[in-house]
Amino acid sequence: MPNTSQCRVCPGQVGEFFDFGRQPVADAFVSPGGAQEEFFYRLRVGACSSCTMVQLMEEVDRQRMFHEGYPYVSSGSSVMRSHFEGMAKHFLTSELTGKDPFIVELGSNDGIMLKTIADAGVRHLGVEPSGGVAEMAKAKGIRVRNDFFEESVALDILENDGQADVIYAANTLSHIAYVDSIFSGVARLLAPGGVFVFEDPYWADIVERTSFDQIYDEHFFLFTATSVQTVVTRFGLELVDVERLPTHGGEVRYTLAHRGTRTPSPAVAELVEWERGLWLTDPETLRAFGENADRNKAELVALLRRLRDEGKRVVGYGATAKSATVTNFCGLDSDLVEFISDSTPFKQGTLSPGAHIPVRAPEAFADPYPDYALLFAWNHAEEIMAKEKAFRDAGGRWILYIPDVRVV
Ligand code: SAM
Ligand code: TMP
Ligand code: ZN
Incomplete structure (x- = not known):
């Protein structure tokens, strides 16, 4: 190959x-x-x-990933619900203040962000190819187009609804290999004074934390301020702001505008300069990242085998997309991880992709508690550990493997 x-x-x-x-x-x-x-x-x-x-x-066909049965439902986390409510309120007070403003969201999922916009009576459109979650948003009174956003769809929206003051995409742009079609569509659809805001996992955080499980089919791109800034100029767009976020294990929110329409914040040059000093795509950095991933794998497998041999029960927590990389890369199966507890109804009663570990409802987690919980949803650690305080109080221990393998 x-x-x-x-x-x-x-x-x-x-x-x-x-x-x-x-x-x-x-x-x-x-x-x-x-x-x-x-x-x-x-x-x-x-x-x-x-x-x-x-x-x-290698790119996986978009229809294989995003379809009627796409199981990821954004509103499963209370932290993410308030994150997106905050984002919507920010847009309402800072960008959507003109006459009859219009916001478009790519990857609107179950409407976690647009609900606040719809409730405020502001004109909006979610573009969401996954039918199941699109229907959930529609049931909340949100306007959704069940489609993949790309340039032709942008032009169609422009014709029907006019220019957008805000275009927003969370954990979606990185999922799209044909991102040039997205940027050209955005450049056409965005009003002259509008902003395109997107947030996605940050390559610098992935390197720093060895969060190798951020790499899977849906995460086609792993952005940095440097790479985003370089790419968008071709489309007449300019990176005018960046903000580091704690969500999903470390992300950056990028704000783009038509070139020359907004003064870039000093944060942009600062982050680009900082990235230069980290040598984020230097061969040595990339080699060390791979070595660290291999080390985490070896240590995790050794720990899980030891616990199995000692007769301990280990259950996974959160059947995340990230966990597919971990279970398949590490060769985990239901012999080492009895089942995975997950709050998403779509995932319960199924087997995890590739590794075929059963996925069960959270009630199974407490019936009775296992000795150890392997936290696949480590990006929601604070929320989950608070919710599962009784597990810890009953003597249960968490296994983490990002940034390194440890029991807490
Ligand atoms: N924005 C939500 C969030 O942050 O929780 C959902 C993120 S989910 C990981 C990615 C979403 O992007 C999925 O709902 C998927 O169907 C959608 N998606 C994938 N390709 C897309 C495209 N070309 N246009 C719009 N949405 C897309
Ligand atoms: P994510 O890391 O891609 O957001 O996926 C989180 C997964 O973990 C999702 O399938 C829902 C599940 N989950 C729980 O089972 N319990 C929880 O408390 C939270 C926050 C998530
Ligand atoms: Zn290139």
Whole structure:
């Protein structure tokens, strides 16, 4: 298999730096006893030697990932609910203040952000290809177009609804390999004084924490301020603000505007400068990242085998998309992790992708509590550990593997 590929956002070449092996679609939960055949691809990640964009070497078809049965429901976390309510309120008071303002959200999911906008009576449109979650949003009174956003869809929205004052995308832009079509669509749809705001996992945090499980089919791009700034200029857009966020294990919120329409905040140059000093796509950094991922894998597997041999019960917590990378890369199965507890009804009663670990409702977690809980949803650690205080009080222990393997 060639270890270079064509960069998706510039004419440069992407050099592979890590291979996670054969992986399933991270959100493709399997029905037990079902006859469906699982799809696998090779999860390899690289960095472009020209524009520095970190990206997957192989793209999974979008219809395989985002469809009627896409199981990720955004509103499962109370922390994320308040995060998006805060974002919506910010837009309402700072950007959506003109006459008949209009906001478009890409990847609106179950309406976690647009609900606040709809309740305020502001004109909006969610663009969401996954039918199940789109219906959940519609049931909340939110206007949703069940489609993949891309340039042709942007032009259609422009014709029907006019220009958008705000275009927003959380944990969605990084999911889209054809991101050039998104940027050209945004450049057409965005009003002259408007902003395109998106937030996604931050490559600097992934390197710093060895959060190797942020790498899976849906996370096609792993952005930095440097790579985003380089790419967007081609579309007449400019990076005018950046903000580091604690959500999902470390993210950056990028604000773009039409070039020359807003004065860039000093935070942009500061973050780009800081990234330069970190050598984020230097061969040595990328080699060390791979070594750290291999070390975490070896230590996690050794710990889980030891606990099994001692007769301890270990249950996974949170059947995250990230956990597909962990379970398949580490070769975990229900012999080492009895089941995974997850609050999402769509995921309960299924088997995890590839590894086929049963997924059960949270009631099973407490019936009775296991000795150890392997926290796959480590990005929600604070919320989950507070909610599961009784588990800890009963003598249970959490296993973490990001940034390193430890029991707390
Ligand atoms: N914005 C929500 C959040 O942050 O919780 C949902 C994030 S979810 C990880 C990614 C969403 O992007 C999915 O609901 C998926 O269906 C949607 N998506 C994927 N490709 C898209 C596209 N081309 N246009 C709009 N949404 C897309
Ligand atoms: P995420 O890390 O991609 O947001 O996925 C979190 C997963 O963890 C999702 O399937 C819901 C699940 N979850 C729980 O089971 N309990 C919880 O308290 C939280 C916050 C999430
Ligand atoms: Zn490139």
